[in-house]
Structures are given as structure tokens and as C-alpha cells.
Amino acid sequence: MNYRRYILWMMLAGSLCTEVFAASLDNLQKTEEGSKKTIEVTKEAATKLAEETKDVASELKKSAVEALQEAHEKVSQIVVAESTSPTGEALYSKCIACHGVDGTKHALGKSAVIAGQSIDMLVGKLKAYKAGRRNVTGLGAFMQKVATPLSESEILALAAYIDTFKQQKEKKDD
CATH class of the missing domain: 1.10.760.10 (Cytochrome c-like domain)
Incomplete structure (x- = not known):
């Protein structure tokens, strides 16, 4: 009888292990799918952020160039005025x-x-x-x-x- 009980217990344990393993495998697959989705969303967000950053940098560069040109014109006017004004x-x-x-x-x-x-x-x-x-x-x-x-x-x-x-x-x- 002990032998039968042992086999029953082993079968039961094997069945439980299979279920646990199957559940673990299922969870692992879901986690892998979730990780892939997370990576994909992260890549999309990073790409979008990079594009927005590039646009902002371009606008800042344009503003800086315009400000520099205005400053240069003002300095040129002052230099001309200084050179022609009396002492x-x-x-x-x-x-x-x-x-x-x-x-x-x-x-x-x-x-x-x-x-x-x-x-x-x-x-x-x-x-x-x-x-x-x-x-x-x-x-x-x-x-x-x-x-x-x-x-x-x-x-x-x-x-x-x-x-x-x-x-x-x-x-x-x-």
C-alpha cells in the first residue's frame, strides 16, 4: 500500500508541477509580451521626444541667429555714429x-x-x-x-x- 500511495502522490505531485510549470510558462510568455510592448512604446516615445527636441533646438538656433544679427546691426550703427559724432x-x-x-x-x-x-x-x-x-x-x-x-x-x-x-x-x- 505504501507503494501505491507513493505512486499516487508522485502522480499528484507531477500533475501539480505540470500545472505550476504551465502557469509559470504562461506568465513568462505574458511578461515577455508585456516587455516587448513596453520596449516598443518606449522606442516610440524616445523617437517622438527626439523629434520634438530637434524642432525646439532648431527654433532656438533660429532665434539666436536673429538676435545676433540684430545686435550686430545695432553695434554697427553705434560704431558708425561714434566715428562720425564730434568729440x-x-x-x-x-x-x-x-x-x-x-x-x-x-x-x-x-x-x-x-x-x-x-x-x-x-x-x-x-x-x-x-x-x-x-x-x-x-x-x-x-x-x-x-x-x-x-x-x-x-x-x-x-x-x-x-x-x-x-x-x-x-x-x-x-
């Missing part, structure tokens, strides 16, 4: 009558001495006169007529030249 000294020749040769004269006895003022201060004042927003001593309309024809680069050149008066004064004081 600060030549511009100041129109100011000598009121402000004196070295900027230490009170214009018409009213304005502050311009020698010793910082470049930023002079640029700000000239721009304010040009825009008609400054009239501290009643000379705003006159100064607006003087400042209006000046370009940005000319205002900077004039302010830089007036700044040299401060340096000249410091050398005299030493």
Missing part, C-alpha cells in the same frame, strides 16, 4: 560761453558749477533737459534747445569731457 571737447565749445572754459562758471549767474559733477549726474541732467523735464534755475527751455540735438553717445562724450575738468582741478590742487 566731447568739440561739443563743449557750445557750452563755454555760459559755463566757462573749465566748467567753473555759474551760467548766467544762476546755474550750479558743472565742473566736479559726476558723469552719471551730468548725463541724467542733460537727458532731463533734452526731454523737457528739468528747469531748476529757469534755464530749462534754453538748455532743452541745447540738449535736444545731442545723441546718446554725444551726451556721454560731453559728460566724459566735463568730467576731465574735475581731474584737471585735482592735478592743479596737488
Whole structure:
């Protein structure tokens, strides 16, 4: 009887093993199919992302080239303007009558001495006169007529030249 039981148990065990193996094989096949689908979807997503990245990079390159061309044009215009604009000294020749040769004269006895003022201060004042927003001593309309024809680069050149008066004064004081 033991032998019969043993054979029955072995048959039962074999049957269970077959079922487990068949189930495992089925799961393995499903996993393999799922993996293949996952790989396929991943490849498609990667391809699509690569194409989108290429499109974005192309647009960025186009924008960068356009910005570079615009910057180049602006720099070229500034260089041409700088090369044709008068120097600060030549511009100041129109100011000598009121402000004196070295900027230490009170214009018409009213304005502050311009020698010793910082470049930023002079640029700000000239721009304010040009825009008609400054009239501290009643000379705003006159100064607006003087400042209006000046370009940005000319205002900077004039302010830089007036700044040299401060340096000249410091050398005299030493």
C-alpha cells in the first residue's frame, strides 16, 4: 500500500508541477509580451521626444541667429555714429560761453558749477533737459534747445569731457 500511495502522490505531485510549470510558462510568455510592448512604446516615445527636441533646438538656433544679427546691426550703427559724432571737447565749445572754459562758471549767474559733477549726474541732467523735464534755475527751455540735438553717445562724450575738468582741478590742487 505504501507503494501505491507513493505512486499516487508522485502522480499528484507531477500533475501539480505540470500545472505550476504551465502557469509559470504562461506568465513568462505574458511578461515577455508585456516587455516587448513596453520596449516598443518606449522606442516610440524616445523617437517622438527626439523629434520634438530637434524642432525646439532648431527654433532656438533660429532665434539666436536673429538676435545676433540684430545686435550686430545695432553695434554697427553705434560704431558708425561714434566715428562720425564730434568729440566731447568739440561739443563743449557750445557750452563755454555760459559755463566757462573749465566748467567753473555759474551760467548766467544762476546755474550750479558743472565742473566736479559726476558723469552719471551730468548725463541724467542733460537727458532731463533734452526731454523737457528739468528747469531748476529757469534755464530749462534754453538748455532743452541745447540738449535736444545731442545723441546718446554725444551726451556721454560731453559728460566724459566735463568730467576731465574735475581731474584737471585735482592735478592743479596737488
